[in-house]
Each structure stands twice: as structure tokens, then as C-alpha cells.
Amino acid sequence: MPSPSPSPLSLPPPPSAPPVPPAPLAGELPGHLPEATPAPRPSSFLAGRSARLVLCLAPLLLAGGWAVANRPVVYEGVRRLVAADPWWLLAGGGFTCLNWVAATCVRQGALPDRVPAGQLLASQFAAGAANHALPAGLGAHAVTVRFLRARGVPLERATASIGLYSLAKSAAKTVVLVVLLAVSPAWRRLGELVPDGRLLVPLAAVAGGVLAVAGVLLTVVRPLRRPVTGLLRSALADAREVHTRPSRVAALWGGAVAMPLLQGATLVCVGASLGLHMPWQQVVLAYLAAGTAVGAVPAPGGFAVDAALAWTLIAFGAAPAVATATVIGYRVLTDWVPLVPGALTFSALIRARIL
Structure with missing residues (x-):
């Protein structure tokens, strides 16, 4: 009887050939490290590098163009400052530097992080150059938000700190103005600068209309209401957290009170160097009154404030020529002289990826 054929499962597996190692490529021979193939640069990297270069050069071009467009004003201000007392101007420059320190304290005090x-401090110095491009301090706020975002601060918290900074600065300036009005008899002359009712009525109507339109938009447009309410909640939470820390409170409100006093002290020094024979209380009061009256006018570089300041000094009894020279000298010392260094600092911060 024939024997049964073996099952296929019982068959031994066929012998497999040993794997053949692949031939070594060029650059992978023994004793040599493999050569890295250079990766092509993506177009996004080149575009980002070009945008960074444009941002670095834009402040310098802006400073040069502004100086060329305002040649007569720059020449007159520089000529007046050259003939002024250098020691008083040096003191004014010191108060200007201290004002940047005070602004840095307020910025840090308004932020829990x-x-x-x-x-x-370097970003606040560079922000002065940005204020010549955007009105109402928006340039400095934009630089600060970019700096905070680069430090990892969330956008909601960075924006909330800008609101708290502006609120503390305005409130402290108002308090200082009220105190000076209470202790100085020169406040009676400010009545000549108050506009009559024919101008106040249209201004009040425009302000009321803007508030009404904003309220309607926030009530009706739901996609707009949601981010605004979220921002307000974040701002209130950050304000409560900041005011639980004594160091933040001291930095926020101490710096906010020091800023208008330092700016007024700079104006006092410039006036003294040019022969403005006025008490320092009246000069500081004139500065605060002019800034409060037209500080909300969206004019880059503060030109509306300069005109109101010159008019206020004249109303306080200063000679028109000396008052105008004082305002020009103040603007040269606080804005025009730091413009190019501030633009260079702005470019350096961008190159260092701090902004």
C-alpha cells in the first residue's frame, strides 16, 4: 500500500539567500562621514528676511524724510538751541531720559508678567521714533505690543496692558493738573483758552454720536461684541491681579505721576535756557493744560499740542518769540534729537528678533 504523501505544512522551508548589503554611496566609505545635501531655502524664509530688512530701514528713511520735509522748523529749533544755555539743556536732556525710565515702569506695572x-527700556526708546509715523501714541503702543508678543505674552494680556497704561497715565496727569490748579493762582488765565459754547456744542455732539454708534455696533454685531467683551474681561482680571502686588502698584502709579512732572521739568529747563522768565509752576501748568486740552487730537508728532502750548505760554505772560522758541526747543530736545538714535535702536531690536 503506497505511503501517504507528506503534508505541505511538513515540508522544510527552502533555503533563503543571505541579504546582499547595498553598495556604499559616495561619501559613505569607511572613515568618512556622509555629506549633507544642502536643502533649498524656502521662499517664505526669503520673504521674511526681506520684510525684516524693510522694517529695519523704514525708521531711518522716515527720520530722514521727516527732517527734509521740515527743514525750516528743524533749522530754527537747532539755531535757538545752539545759542541757549548748555547746562540747562543738559538738565532737560536728563529729565527726558528719566521720562523713558518712568514710561518703562508704567509699562511693567500694567502687566502681571x-x-x-x-x-x-530699549523698546520704549525705540517707540519714540514710531510715534512720528502714527498719531495719538499708536506707534509706541504698536511697538510695545510687538515686544510683549515676542516675549510670549498673550495678545489679550498685551492689549489689556496698553489700556491700563493709558488709563493710569491719563488719570495721574489729571490729578497732577488739579493739584497745580489748586496751588497756583495762574489758573484764572486759563479761562481765555476755553472755547466758547458755539464750539463746545458741536464737539459734544460728535463725541456723543461716536459713543452711540459704538454702543449700537457692540449690541447688534455679535462677532464684534464677543472679542470686545473677552478683552474687557481679560483687562479687568489683569487689573485686579496687578493691584494685588505692591511692586506693580508702585511702578504703575508712581511712574504715571512722574511722567507729566518730568515732561514739565524738561520744558522748564528749555525755557530757562532761552530766557523764559516764568515760575516753574506756571510752565508745568501750561504744559499740562495744553496737553489735556488737545491731547486727543490725532496729529503725528504732537503738532497740535505744540501750538496749544505756545498759545498757553503767551496767555500766561510770556513773549511770543520766546514762547515759540521754547516750544520748538522742547520739541527738538524731546523728539527730534532722539529720533535718529531711536530709529537705530528700533532697527537693532528687529535684527536681534526682540521686536
Whole structure:
């Protein structure tokens, strides 16, 4: 009887050939490291580098163009400052530098997060150059928000700190103005600067209309209401957290009170160097009154404030020529002289990826 054929499962597996190692490529021979193939640069990298270069050069071009467009004003201000007392101007320059320190304290006090103090101070110095491009301090706020975002601060918190900074600055300036009005008899002359009712009525109507339109938009447009309410909640939460820390409170409100006093002290020094024979209380009061009256006018570089300041000094009894020279000298010392260094600092911060 024939034997049964073996099952296929019982068959031994066929012998497999040993794997053949692949031949070594060029650059992978023994004793040699493989050569890295250079990766092509993506177009997004080149575009980002070009945008960074444009941002670095834009402040310099802006400073040069502004100086060329305002040659007579720059020449007159520089000529007046050259003939002025250099020691008083040096003191005014010191108060100007202290004003940047005070602004840095207010910025840090308005933020619960801790940021590098040196970099924050450099960003505030660079923000002065940005204010010549955007009105109403928007340039400085934009630079600050960009700096905070680069430090990892969320956008809601960075924006809320800008609101708290502006609120503290305005409130402290108002308090200082009220105190000076209470202790100085020169407040009676400010009545000549108050506009009559024919101008106040249209201004009040425009302000009321803007508030009414904003209220209707926030009530009706739901996509607009949601981010605004979220921003307000974040701002209130950050304000409560900031005011639970004594160091933040001291930095916020101490710096906010020091800023208008330092700016007024700079104007006092410039006036003294040019022969403006007025008490320092009246000069500081004139500065605060003019800034409060037209500080909300969206004019880049503060030109509306300069006109109101010159008019206020004249109303306080200063000679028109000396008052105008004082305002021009103040603007040269606080804005025009730091413009090019501020633009260079702005470019350096961008190259260092701090902004």
C-alpha cells in the first residue's frame, strides 16, 4: 500500500539567500562621514528676511524724510538751541531720559508678567521714533505690543496692558493738573483758552454720536461684541491681579505721576535756557493744560499740542518769540534729537528678533 504523501505544512522551508548589503554611496566609505545635501531655502524664509530688512530701514528713511520735509522748523529749533544755555539743556536732556525710565515702569506695572527691564527700556526708546509715523501714541503702543508678543505674552494680556497704561497715565496727569490748579493762582488765565459754547456744542455732539454708534455696533454685531467683551474681561482680571502686588502698584502709579512732572521739568529747563522768565509752576501748568486740552487730537508728532502750548505760554505772560522758541526747543530736545538714535535702536531690536 503506497505511503501517504507528506503534508505541505511538513515540508522544510527552502533555503533563503543571505541579504546582499547595498553598495556604499559616495561619501559613505569607511572613515568618512556622509555629506549633507544642502536643502533649498524656502521662499517664505526669503520673504521674511526681506520684510525684516524693510522694517529695519523704514525708521531711518522716515527720520530722514521727516527732517527734509521740515527743514525750516528743524533749522530754527537747532539755531535757538545752539545759542541757549548748555547746562540747562543738559538738565532737560536728563529729565527726558528719566521720562523713558518712568514710561518703562508704567509699562511693567500694567502687566502681571515679568519682562526683561533692559529690553523693555530699549523698546520704549525705540517707540519714540514710531510715534512720528502714527498719531495719538499708536506707534509706541504698536511697538510695545510687538515686544510683549515676542516675549510670549498673550495678545489679550498685551492689549489689556496698553489700556491700563493709558488709563493710569491719563488719570495721574489729571490729578497732577488739579493739584497745580489748586496751588497756583495762574489758573484764572486759563479761562481765555476755553472755547466758547458755539464750539463746545458741536464737539459734544460728535463725541456723543461716536459713543452711540459704538454702543449700537457692540449690541447688534455679535462677532464684534464677543472679542470686545473677552478683552474687557481679560483687562479687568489683569487689573485686579496687578493691584494685588505692591511692586506693580508702585511702578504703575508712581511712574504715571512722574511722567507729566518730568515732561514739565524738561520744558522748564528749555525755557530757562532761552530766557523764559516764568515760575516753574506756571510752565508745568501750561504744559499740562495744553496737553489735556488737545491731547486727543490725532496729529503725528504732537503738532497740535505744540501750538496749544505756545498759545498757553503767551496767555500766561510770556513773549511770543520766546514762547515759540521754547516750544520748538522742547520739541527738538524731546523728539527730534532722539529720533535718529531711536530709529537705530528700533532697527537693532528687529535684527536681534526682540521686536
